Amino acid sequence: MIQIEQLTKSFGGMPVLRGVDLDVPAGCLYGLIGPGASGKSVLLKMITGLLRPDRGRVLVDGKDVHALSELELQTFRLKFGMLFQNNALFDYMTVGENIAFPLRRLYDLGEEEIEERVAERLRAVSLAGFEGRTPAGLSGGQKKRVGVARATIARGEIVLYDEPAAGLDPVTSQRIFDLLRAEQRAMNATVVMVSSDLDRLLTVTDRVGMLYRGRLIFDGTTAEAKASDDPRVRQFVHGLTEGPL
Numbered sequence: 001m002i003q004i005e006q007l008t009k010s011f012g013g014m015p016v017l018r019g020v021d022l023d024v025p026a027g028c029l030y031g032l033i034g035p036g037a038s039g040k041s042v043l044l045k046m047i048t049g050l051l052r053p054d055r056g057r058v059l060v061d062g063k064d065v066h067a068l069s070e071l072e073l074q075t076f077r078l079k080f081g082m083l084f085q086n087n088a089l090f091d092y093m094t095v096g097e098n099i100a101f102p103l104r105r106l107y108d109l110g111e112e113e114i115e116e117r118v119a120e121r122l123r124a125v126s127l128a129g130f131e132g133r134t135p136a137g138l139s140g141g142q143k144k145r146v147g148v149a150r151a152t153i154a155r156g157e158i159v160l161y162d163e164p165a166a167g168l169d170p171v172t173s174q175r176i177f178d179l180l181r182a183e184q185r186a187m188n189a190t191v192v193m194v195s196s197d198l199d200r201l202l203t204v205t206d207r208v209g210m211l212y213r214g215r216l217i218f219d220g221t222t223a224e225a226k227a228s229d230d231p232r233v234r235q236f237v238h239g240l241t242e243g244p245l
């Protein structure tokens with residue numbers, strides 16, 4: 001599980017996180033929501049140790065992430081799968097090499113096993129046989145699916161997704177969310193997902209947290225988020241133009 005305590009961060013004197021406390025239970029699909037520039041991506045990066053807080057702690061399975069040495073961090077990151085906003089696929093590698101990348105970096109596996117696992121992941125995201133293609137020749141939705149395959153190939157216990165469906169049509173977006181949910185259930189992974197596509201995000205989340213002006217102003221089940229009478233949460237979750245935001 002992930003425990004976040006009093007996480008605080010400023011950039012150039014501008015506070016982004018002002019003492020955020022948040023628990024993500026093991027096996028939970030947690031949706032992190034909030035207006036643009038409210039610190040959602042910053043929070044995700046802090047969970048993996050990619051960005052250091054000014055104050056506060058991130059505990060993953062009881063381990064203080066930011067107290068680890070660089071070497072310990074490398075081992076610790078084996079727990080994670082990640083899909084970042086821009087997919088971060090390597091254009092000079094084939095689809096198969098992209099998906100195999102975390103496996104090659106993290107484990108010493110034979111070529112045959114790597115090939116089998118890449119083929120299995122491609123089947124899971126409905127892109128069987130795409131090993132030899134290059135990312136440049138794929139549609140936006142296909143690139144996202146390759147990103148999902150890469151984020152899940154190392155079978156990390158924790159998977160972080162930042163805007164997994166940004167820029168996709170509604171049908172493809174829903175398919176991506178359904179795929180992420182199916183993957184999360186199959187691996188019993190702990191997932192934190194940031195998405196501005198609330199309608200679809202809330203079809204797959206167990207719990208939801210809302211960041212606003214540097215604070216976590218809501219944390220509860222998806223049903224509680226939808227029924228919240230906090231005017232800020234209600235306005236954001238229901239996409240209302242009138243309200244305090």
Ligand SMILES: Nc1ncnc2c1ncn2[C@@H]1O[C@H](COP(=O)(O)OP(=O)(O)OP(=O)(O)O)[C@@H](O)[C@H]1O
Binds near residue numbers: 036040042
């Ligand atoms: N490395 C950095 N250096 C300076 N400022 C940063 C850095 N990373 C993030 N910020 C600032 O922190 C704030 C929060 O950024 P973040 O990317 O976490 O927002 P977000 O909630 O994910 O937004 P969006 O929904 O628009 O992607 C922004 O004002 C951003 O400019």
